[in-house]
Amino acid sequence: LNTSLSTPIFRPAVSVGNVGQLAMDLIISTLNMSKIGYFYTDCLVPMVGNNPYATTEGNSTELSINAEVYSLPSRELVALQLRSIFIKYKSKPFCEKLLSWVKSSGCARVIVLSSSHSYQRNDLQLRSTPFRYLLTPSTQKSVQNKIKSLNWEEMEKSRCIPEIDDSEFCIRIPGGGITKTLYDESCSKEIQMAVLLKFVSEGDNIPDALGLVEYLNEWLQILKPLSDDPTVSASRWKIPSSWRLLFGSGLPPALF
Amino acid sequence: MAATFFGEVVKAPCRAGTEDEEEEEEGRRETPEDREVRLQLARKREVRLLRRQTKTSLEVSLLEKYPCSKFIIAIGNNAVGVWEEVGCAKLWNEWCRTTDTTHLSSTEAFCVFYHLKSNPSVFLCQCSCYVAEDQQYQWLEKVFGSCPRKNMQITILTCRHVTDYKTSESTGSLPSPFLRALKTQNFKDSACCPLLEQPNIVHDLPAAVLSYCQVWKIPAILYLCYTDVMKLDLITVEAFKPILSTRSLKGLVKNIPQSTEILKKLMTTNEIQSNIYT
Secondary structure (H helix, E strand, O other), X not given: OOOOOOOEEEEEOOOHXXXXXXXXXXHHHHOOOEEEEEOOOOOEOOEEEEOOOOOOOOOOOOEEOOEEEXXXXXXXXXXXXXXXXXXXXXXXXXXXXXXXXXXXXXXXXXXXXXXXXXXXXXXXXXXXXXXXXXXXXXXOHHHHHHHHHOXXXXXXXXXXXXXXXOOOEEEOOOOOOOHHHHHHHHHHOOOOEXXXXXXXXXXXXXXXXXXXXXXXXXXXXXXXXXXXXXXXXHHHOOXXXXXXXXXXXXXXXXXX | OEEOOOOOXXXXXXXXXXXXXXXXXXXXXXXXXXXHHHHHHHHHOOOEEEEOOOOEEOOOOHHHHOOOOEEEEEEOOOOOOOOEEEEEEEOOOOOOOOOOOOOOOOOOOOEEEEEEOOEEEEEXXXXXXXXXXXXXXXHHHHHHOOOOOOOOEEEEEEEEEHHHOOOOOOHHHOOOOEEEEEEOOOOOOOOOOOEOOOOOEEEHHHHXXXXXXXXXXXXXXXXXXXXXXXXXXXXXXXXXXXXXXXXXXXXXXXXXXXXXXXXXXXXXXXXXXXXOOO
16 A cells, blocks of 8 residues: 555444545545555454445446545545444454554654544533544644644543543543544554544434534545535535435335 | 434444443443453354364364365355365354254254365355354364465355345345355456346455455355245255356356256245244
8 A cells, every 4th residue: 555645544444323434435425436456354353245335327336344444645645445334353453553554654644534423422412512622742734734734623621430530530421432442552652543422322424424524524635615605515425325214224114 | 312203312322333431431341251251152152174984173273274276155054065074164153053063963063064075175064054153263263264265266155135235225026036246356257147236245254254265365156045035944045156257166066957956845844843933
């Protein structure tokens, strides 16, 4: 995998509502990114299916597995999509393998798309935007300044043990899957990492995914800036063909 | 958290899998005794390859020991064949019905490997047990090894209940049983049925084998039979017959009508006395 020094790698965390993964699907589908390889690991539950981003009969028959790498050389973007959950006890080994790959691939920074339980918000968080970001200390100054200029909310520290009043404060991402582990490991390994997340509840998380990609787009400008009309937002991201029937097959007419 | 119709607030299962905090705490709180229990459980769940006749283990992966040109894997009770046995993969998990894993008889065997007497490079694996997620990669390693040969072709046969099939119509109106296929990039022949349409996906051991073959560029095809019964059933087994006419398997079955007779015989020997309590 050849990546230039300025290439960021996107990856979703398997987190509440699977919002990171849905957002990743939107990015890969909209930018028509090409598959360049697999992240073959024994840490994720196996699954296969035909091309989830198929647009025609012709491109619908390429087999996809649970962890694949896509790229868009013109924008120097690489994306890792994860499609299944971790096998028990394998999430930490996965983080180690992933970060070791990131380091050896020479990419500039990692952007993790994730989510956190909305019911765990405190009063202040309930009243503010549902989007949060985190940057590791080794992140380039220029990126830190850019994020500051967007007036984004940084993820707040909360009590490490919520039930105990005099507990220390730390970063907690409940429902975020391996997001916190990745963030902590990247801090200690001096990897440039940005975490972008949204507070969500389980349910139809498509609007949350659209929100998260728009949030990312404010920074990276993957697509042209949004106009003031919010209805334009949904239509400019290409919904993949694999999102059909998210809530099951058709109903038997005899039911009615 | 989610509110039920009756106004209670309950913890809703998270689609992201295990709650991360629980797993982190498990790691922090694990005592030496806990660790010992976990390691013992992992040892009990290990996949072991052995020769049943001599009860000896195979020292290397199955396909490193035996050269193979064609490998047919039948996963589940409905996809069977009649061949000569070369070994088996013994494993235990919570889904196994028998607790006696030391004495195997023909009805207790888990994944059994056969080869064709007339053409020993053609292998069949009959896997009628559930291979759990944490055992699937082990199974692959024990059978295929870490450096698989690329000059073999793999065919996987399995079944799913028709309600697993996602379609815009109601699944009740589908003419089951019906076949669908998924193939790796290096499998150049055509399938004898339509390919599995998105958004349908495959899990478990068939997915593990197909993923492995896709990554290692081995030609492989999975035939999936969607059926509305899950016990051995002649109609469902017959649904697999078109596969016998495909280019890769054509030479293996000399007489198609005779195969129906063999299938019928298998049905009788496998019939279990059943009553409403089983």
